[in-house]
Amino acid sequence: MVNQRDMKPQDLGRPCEQLTQLDEVMPLSFPYDQPGMEPDFPDVKPEWREKYCTSLDGCVGIDTLRRPENENMKKEFVQKFLNGLEKVFSDANSGVLQPLQLVFEYCAKCNTCSEACHIFKASGGNELYRPIFRAEVFRKIYKKYFTKGGRLYKKYAGGDIDLNWETVARLGELAYRCNLCRRCAQTCPLGLDNSLFAKEIRKIFSQELGIAPTPLHNKGTVLQLKTGSSTGIGKAAFVDMVEFLEDDIEDRIGRRIKIPIDKQGADILLIHNAGEFVAWPENPAAFAILFDEAGVDWTLSSEMMGYDSVNYGIWYDDAQAKKIILQQMQVAKALGVKRIVIGECGHAHKAAGVVADRMIYGEDKIPVESFLPIMLDLVRSKRLKFDPSKNNFPVTLHDPCNIVRQMGIVQPQREILKVIAPQFREMTPHGVANYCCGGGSGFAIMTSPNFPQFRNKVSARMKFDQILRAFADTIAVSSVPKYVCAPCSNCKGTIRELLKYYQATAKFNVQYGGLVELMVNALVSSDKPYLEFLAE
């Protein structure tokens, strides 16, 4: 173990069982400021140490990164990584060359970004998670192997690091200790984005070494491209689920709604994160209720790739991301819809709305918009009528990084909440300065051996603290429900796990959900509560 305060980038390859132990995490606010309010980190099992790379911080993010059996395999692994590192600065990576070269060349290491990083802060300022730590290791390796000049000059330029299997494997793990939320880039005086290094390391691992976390790759993009959804749901099962949803809606609101599927020429193709149908069916149901009541011309698609908006490729693999984007667009084009509307999924917003914008053009590119402007339009035009007293409990809003900081969709959700939630209060900070939920860039779905502990105790810690502070006035009053509105599937999943881990629902009645559920709960037309915790 290296004392984290003394740790420097050159230590990444240092031979030791584990570089750091996460034992000085940031204190939480009341009532979690008392001892015994949160579980400790579990010990790392010996078999995990043998099998995976636990030598960074004891956590395993990449379950497919296995310890090699012999020295030759280790050497081959390092060489492949170097090949990938070289390609990152080649025409194979043209979609990011300029921003990457800028941050590679110009970072002044002024350390302004550290204070902006929720993981660094939540870890109690552990050196390993300082945004420039990962960046500097990347830079050092590149300078050592790809800078022209002799050994002395390379050292002078910063190329002074030992490269071995452990260095590369730990760097791979370290790439999955950043949520890619880009809050650090927002504060950089030179406008540089240190999270790019995390993304590029992930890309080298996936696109060159063929190594990526199973939930992102094999059970993520690969499964989606094979079956149409990362949930593995095929067309027939999807159609069944929609029928079930219609029954569920009838049970909930007392009237049956016909959910349109594959309606040719509809105005809107609504694409949800398919995980919603499995984990939170009340969310797509709420969309159906709202669109039906407002008389919107919309449809779902049951075609392969048309019913799952997710695109995990944007977190680790450009090629997978592009394949998914192109196929989703093809579905929309074949249906003849005028626009694609993305449901409550932050990364899907970014993938289809922003990343796709430079991957396709002309008639093949169907316009994409967020569900938020259209929902606000329905509220403003009074096509939906609300009784805000139905939502008369404290509500706070989580801003998904992809929708807010990275797309500038800030006000519509706030305007809606002001209409439907009389006790709405902001988190601090909020809007474009928000903190990531801690589940961004795949963390929400990464379940390998002990990664959820890292998420719950470190990456999502700042969000949990924000939630506690937002509800400071009623947190101890368990009779008052408190609602965290998180209009994004991955954020919602992260918050669900957080509330379970800290027993915040059981002890303090902190609830969570999306925005549309809250809207339906406040509809004048609805006789009984839509939110289950109100019905109990």
Add this chain to the structure above:
Amino acid sequence: MILGLSVYAAGILFVVLTAYKAATYAKMPLHGRMELYPVPSERGRHIYGGSYMEEVEWWRKPHEVSKVTEIIDMMKEMLFIRKLFDNQRPFWWMSYSLHLGIYFMIAWTFLLIAGAFTDLAGLSVSAHASWWTVFLYYLTIITGAVGFILSTAGALLLLVRRIIDPILKKYTTPQEYFNLTLILAALVSGIILWSPDLTFNAARQFTADAITLSIIPNATLVIHLIILEVMFIYIPISKMSHYVGKYFSYHKVLWENAPNVVGSHMEMKVKNALSNQAKTKWSAPHMQPPAAPPKEK
């Protein structure tokens, strides 16, 4: 003569190498959208970080941009280093001292050139002549003194902080220490050379000599000039050329949110970018093209 020409050569190389650096970045391929909000050109929405994507069917509506708010934000960053001020105040004092000092030094250089031409025209720059010569005389003194003090203090403090701060020390390479030391050396040698005459008449005389290629060398002057010229040539090829990088990182990355809509300039750029096939290929199994179906016999 050679000394005079070297001054011109260093100046020309600074401009040419800077232009080359800018051209290198400008010629890089179109990258994916990576804007971060607030984007200052978003008219009316930049205050809270909003964008055109807050509108229903935004592609049917004009993208309302404001160059004024973009320029105001740009000036705040250029003139005040606002992000550092907002996010790391102690460091800002040092960095701003250096940068403001450099701005003063640039102004001082132009005042020296103006003074040299005035002298060469036969109007002696002094405290007792026309308003123009008096103006140049006093402004040169103030600008030079403030410039030397601020930039030297800033460079020194930044260097000392990098040496003693346990965090920054870990991340600073020998090359980065050299960069700050080079600036400091140019400033200190300049102070040694010009401080005996705080009216800067000697500096003005040197400028006139440089213009007419008739510099009279002495040891202190030659040492200062060599350091200064090395610095001018070195800056554009080092990370100190961040005045180039900062333009691209803000205007072409963080603030670039032009949508690719039908018939737009961006659509053409995307079309061109997508027509270029990469020669370098990734090696992972899933990155390989699908195997061709077996030929029928």
